[in-house]
Amino acid sequence: MIKAKESMRRQFPKLGHSALIILVILLCLIGGTLVLRQQKVGDLRQEMKYMEGPILQNPAKETASDPWQMDDLLLVMDECVRMLREENLAVRSYHLEGVFEGEANPSFLHFALIRLKVQGAWSGIERGLTRIEGISEGGIYVEEAVLKENEGEILLKIFFFEPDNLS
DSSP states (O other), X not given: XXXXXXXXHHHSSSOOHHHHHHHHHHHHHHHHHHHHHHHXXXXXXXXXXXXXXXXXXXXXXXXXXXXXXXXXXHHHHHHXXXXXXXXXXXXXXXXXXXXXXXXXXXXXXXEEEEEEEEESOHHHHHHHHHHHHTOSSSOEEEEEEXXXXXXXXXXXXXXXXXXXXXX
């Protein structure tokens, strides 16, 4: 027993007992931190697998939904009107109700509200709205649809980037 203490003193001649205790505590803290970080990395990997599931199941065409820029807004409005007319609907009027900041990141993501008044059969209106929401280049969503006999009023929400705020 005495020989073990003497050999330990020879190995660490300048370190006292308190320095060894501090060193052991620091190593335990570093080891504990690494274990906790490894658990967080594992949790993030699980979350990535969970999020990738629906993406891998859907075709790439459906998942590619990058918003347009504001310059494209009028072209998108015209495209929506064209799709409705292809479904034998008469678009009586359409106008831009406003441009607003997005909920997720108001610094650059914006959306526009477009109100359309259409005349035609409900089935044609439904097919037209389904086609409009199926446009894969960006985000168009039907915010509101009020249907009356052979006519309807539709509010579309179109997401886009504000070019002035992109960096």
